[in-house]
Amino acid sequence: MKSRWLRKYAGVRNRGINPQGFHVSQLKFYAVLLPLAVLMLLPIVFIFSHAFKPPDELFAYPPRFFVAHPTFKNFQDLFAQMSTAGVPVSRYLFNSVTITLVTVAASILISSTAAYALSKKRFGLKQTLFAVNTLALMFVPIAVTIPRFLIITRMGLLDTFWVHILPTLAMPVGVFLLKQFIDGVPDEVIEAAQIDGANDGQIYWRIVLPMIQPAIATIGILTFQATWNNAEISTLYINSESLKTFAYYLSTLTSTASGANLVAGQGMAAAASLIMFLPNLIIFLFLQSQVMSTMSHSGLK
Amino acid sequence: MPDKVHPTWRSRLSRWAAKEGNAYALLTPYALLFLVFIVAPVLIAFLLSFTFFDTIQFPHWIGLKNYIVLLTQDDLFMKYVLPNTIEFAVLVGPGGYALAFLLAWVLAQLPRIPRTAFALILYSPSMTSGVAMTVVWRALFSGDQSGYLNTLLLQLNLIQQPVQWLQSPQYLMPVMIVVTLWSSMGIGFLAMLAGILDINPELYEAASLDGMGSRWQEIFYITIPSMRPQMLFGAVMAIVGTFQAGAIGVMLSGSNPTPQYAGQLIVNHIEDYGFIRYEMGYAAAISVALLLMVLLFTRVANRLFISE
Numbered sequence: 001m002k003s004r005w006l007r008k009y010a011g012v013r014n015r016g017i018n019p020q021g022f023h024v025s026q027l028k029f030y031a032v033l034l035p036l037a038v039l040m041l042l043p044i045v046f047i048f049s050h051a052f053k054p055p056d057e058l059f060a061y062p063p064r065f066f067v068a069h070p071t072f073k074n075f076q077d078l079f080a081q082m083s084t085a086g087v088p089v090s091r092y093l094f095n096s097v098t099i100t101l102v103t104v105a106a107s108i109l110i111s112s113t114a115a116y117a118l119s120k121k122r123f124g125l126k127q128t129l130f131a132v133n134t135l136a137l138m139f140v141p142i143a144v145t146i147p148r149f150l151i152i153t154r155m156g157l158l159d160t161f162w163v164h165i166l167p168t169l170a171m172p173v174g175v176f177l178l179k180q181f182i183d184g185v186p187d188e189v190i191e192a193a194q195i196d197g198a199n200d201g202q203i204y205w206r207i208v209l210p211m212i213q214p215a216i217a218t219i220g221i222l223t224f225q226a227t228w229n230n231a232e233i234s235t236l237y238i239n240s241e242s243l244k245t246f247a248y249y250l251s252t253l254t255s256t257a258s259g260a261n262l263v264a265g266q267g268m269a270a271a272a273s274l275i276m277f278l279p280n281l282i283i284f285l286f287l288q289s290q291v292m293s294t295m296s297h298s299g300l301k
Numbered sequence: 302m303p304d305k306v307h308p309t310w311r312s313r314l315s316r317w318a319a320k321e322g323n324a325y326a327l328l329t330p331y332a333l334l335f336l337v338f339i340v341a342p343v344l345i346a347f348l349l350s351f352t353f354f355d356t357i358q359f360p361h362w363i364g365l366k367n368y369i370v371l372l373t374q375d376d377l378f379m380k381y382v383l384p385n386t387i388e389f390a391v392l393v394g395p396g397g398y399a400l401a402f403l404l405a406w407v408l409a410q411l412p413r414i415p416r417t418a419f420a421l422i423l424y425s426p427s428m429t430s431g432v433a434m435t436v437v438w439r440a441l442f443s444g445d446q447s448g449y450l451n452t453l454l455l456q457l458n459l460i461q462q463p464v465q466w467l468q469s470p471q472y473l474m475p476v477m478i479v480v481t482l483w484s485s486m487g488i489g490f491l492a493m494l495a496g497i498l499d500i501n502p503e504l505y506e507a508a509s510l511d512g513m514g515s516r517w518q519e520i521f522y523i524t525i526p527s528m529r530p531q532m533l534f535g536a537v538m539a540i541v542g543t544f545q546a547g548a549i550g551v552m553l554s555g556s557n558p559t560p561q562y563a564g565q566l567i568v569n570h571i572e573d574y575g576f577i578r579y580e581m582g583y584a585a586a587i588s589v590a591l592l593l594m595v596l597l598f599t600r601v602a603n604r605l606f607i608s609e
Contacts, residue, residue, distance in 0.1 A: 016505060017409050018498050029407045030415075036404075037422045040483065043437050044425055050440065062452045063440075114331035121324035129328070137537050138599050139339055140544045142568050143591045146575045146584055147345035151337065170334035173488075173538075200323045222488070229430030247432050254435045269436045276433035284428060288421060295488065295495035299530020300537065 044277075051075075051274035058266050074271035081268060087241040089249065093275075096246040099164040100227045107169050107223040108216055115178035116204050120190055130179065134300070136172035145236070152237055163237045164245070168226055174219040180297040181215035182208060214290035215297070221287055225280055250276060343592065349585035356579050367586035378587075381562035382570045385474065386594075389566055390543050392478050394598065397485040398539040402532070404486065405494040406520065420494060427487035431552050434480075438553055442466035442476055467553050470563030477553060477564050481546045489538030496531030497524060529606045536602035544568065544595055567591050 019026070050058070052070035081089050117123075118130050141148075148167065157163040185208060193203050209216070234248035253269040284291070350367055354360035371378060404423060408416050441449045444465040451463040466472050504523050513519060525532060550564025551557040557573055559565050565573075567587060575584035 017500065017502065019410070019412050021412055026411055029410050032407060033404075033411075033419050037419055040426055040486075041422055043434070043441070043483070044429070046437050046441065047429075047433070050436070059447070061447050062456075063447050063449050065449060110330040110334070113327040117324045117327035121321075121327070123321040123324040126324075129332075133335075136335070136339055138541060138595050139343075140541055140591065140595055142545055142547060143571065143588045143595075144342035144346050145571070146581055146588065147342035147349065148338065150345065150581075151341055155337075166334065167338045170331060170338055172335075172339070175331065200327065204327075225428060225430075229432065231430075231432045247430065251432045251435070254432070254439065266436075273433040273436045277429055280428040281425060284424070285421070288417065291491060292417075292420075292495055295492045295531075296499045298488075298492040298534045299496065299528070300533040 047270075047274050047277055050270040053267070053270070055267060058270070074267040078268040078271045078275075087244075089246075091242055092244060092246040092249040095164075095243065096228060099161075099245060100224060103165050103168060103227045104220050104223045106165065107171060107174065108219055110169060111171060111174040111219055112178050112209065112212070112216065113204065115175050115182055116208050118175070118179045119182035120185070120187070120208070121200075133172050133175055133179075137176060137300075139172060149236060158237055159239045159243065161243065164227075164230075164233050164243075167233070168223075168230070171219070171223065171226075174222060177218060177294055177298060178212065178215050180299070181212050181294055184297060185211050214293040217287040217290035218294040221283060221291060224283060228279060229276065246272070247276060346585045346588045346592070349582050350589045352582040352585075354580075354582040354585075356581055360582060363582070367583050368590075370583065371586055371590065377562060377565070378570060381565050382567055385563075385565055386547075386567045388474065389478060389481075389547075390594075390598075393481045393485065393546065394539055394543040397482050397543070398489070398536060400482065401486055401490040401535065401539070402493055405490055405497055406524065408494055409497040420491070423486045424491060426484040427490075429484060431548065434484075435552055438476075438480060439467070442553070444468055467555075468560050470561040473550060473554060473559060473564040477549050480553070481543075481549055485539070485542060485546075487538065487542060489535035489542070492531045492538070493528070493535045496528035500524060500527045533602060533606040536606065537599055540595060540598045540602065544591065567594075 046065065049065065049067045051074055052072070053067045054069055054071045054073060057064060057068060079089055118126060118133070152158060152163055152167065157166065189207060189211075190203055193207055198206070229247055230245065231247035231251045234244040235251070238244050238248075250269065250272045253265050253272060349360060351362060351364055352360035353363050353366075408419055408423075411419070443449070443451065444463060444467060446452065446455065446463040448463065448466070450466065451460070454460045455463070464472060466476050500523070504527065505519060508519065508523055513522065544567075547566040547568025550559045550566060551569050551572075554560055554564060557569055557577070559569065568591070571584050571587045571591070574580045574587065
């Protein structure tokens with residue numbers, strides 16, 4: 001029995017990169033990864049545990065990491081709450097959901113059409129435009145907050161719904177990944193469709209889009225994370241409370257300067273943090289295999 | 302005569318439109334947003350950096366004065382911001398990048414199911430946002446004795462008094478680095494993992510037949526050279542992520558400037574001058590300096606990983 005077990009798990013196939021099954025030589029890697037994974041997970045577990053703590057556990061001394069008597073009280077408090085400006089919390093959540101949905105859809109559409117043109121169409125500026133986009137991978141948005149502010153003010157976008165959406169739509173890394181992925185769609189498929197009389201719209205919609213679903217999923221996730229977690233736009237460009245996002249509301253709960261009731265705020269902030277984090281996790285869990293298959297096309301040549 | 306020129310010009314245009322028009326039409330929405338929100342801000346930052354601009358009066362040209370002040374008179378910049386930024390960038394950038402590659406390599410040695418599980422765990426911190434995590438970090442690193450880290454260390458008798466993790470100049474920077482590294486296994490990490498898995502296994506077999514013994518040799522002579530494109534993509538993502546993470550010190554300590562400028566990074570310096578002191582021209586000069594730093598780092602990465 002023992003020797004059969006050993007033969008099975010000491011096979012050559014199970015050594016090296018991308019093994020098929022378990023091998024004793026893998027134990028050392030588990031020994032490195034397990035403690036590290038626990039450390040990486042601790043703060044995430046803490047979000048979950050903290051959100052369900054009743055007040056006496058939130059302020060217990062000595063503090064307990066895990067919740068002992070979980071309760072939904074923090075969530076009930078959160079949704080019963082009005083912000084200081086008299087806007088209900090559900091309004092911030094509604095804004096965030098709407099803004100995120102619109103941004104993700106629009107970003108997928110404009111990035112994938114641009115990537116299709118950059119990958120499969122022939123035109124004069126093709127190489128130049130792709131090079132410019134690749135250069136823009138280095139773009140650090142936070143560095144140009146001030147000129148962006150001036151542009152947005154001049155365009156009259158201040159305090160509108162659109163300011164949440166338009167500035168984040170152009171995502172160089174999105175177009176880059178999509179273009180690399182579309183490069184993998186064989187030219188013959190597209191030429192065959194052209195011979196059958198399909199126009200660009202039909203080729204894009206019926207052939208390219210279905211074949212690049214993993215990349216679409218990836219861009220969707222990246223845009224989702226950037227938009228859903230964004231508190232900065234509400235802080236900088238929005239004055240009316242009813243147009244601000246849930247991420248912004250959470251930042252007011254945690255800011256020490258606002259003079260909010262810190263004791264009551266702690267529990268609600270914990271609950272709100274969990275609401276912020278959970279959609280990221282769920283969406284990524286569903287789409288992770290698509291993301292991985294996109295990433296193998298991510299090389300910068 | 303003009304009658305003759307006109308139609309040919311027009312027919313040329315329509316021929317061009319038939320051939321290339323669609324491509325440009327498909328690109329237009331993206332290109333417009335790209336111009337307005339990426340190209341224009343960079344150009345404006347560049348132009349403003351040569352002016353004095355307080356947002357009330359129209360900016361007036363002062364030449365290189367902002368840059369001269371930045372390099373010779375800005376004590377805060379030279380004494381705190383630049384050394385802090387370099388310390389932070391070196392540890393989080395190349396440090397985090399090397400860590401991401403090593404972890405990706407280790408993950409690639411495991412079968413699919415445990416590999417996916419670990420990859421998800423390592424990636425999940427990068428999905429968290431600054432705002433959502435403030436609650437967590439403030440509780441874990443709280444400076445009084447009810448802070449989680451303080452309680453643990455006090456119980457283990459490693460410290461005698463609670464440590465002001467987020468308010469003391471001594472500890473703010475290490476906490477910032479740990480927190481940023483924690484959340485840095487993002488898409489660059491996933492790209493490198495995918496890159497390692499995509500390498501043709503026959504390369505390794507051939508190498509072992511040729512007598513390549515150690516796995517370190519394998520990494521340096523096969524793995525890295527075969528996945529240069531992904532290594533470069535990961536490097537660019539690491540560099541951008543590092544500079545983009547600059548707000549962390551202000552977020553953790555709750556104030557800009559950070560306590561005794563201990564966690565002040567170049568991004569906070571821009572905000573300090575731009576939105577607190579309203580010296581937009583000067584802030585723009587710092588922005589240009591930041592963009593140049595990113596460009597420089599990427600150049601180095603390019604040198605290391607470009608094919609040929």
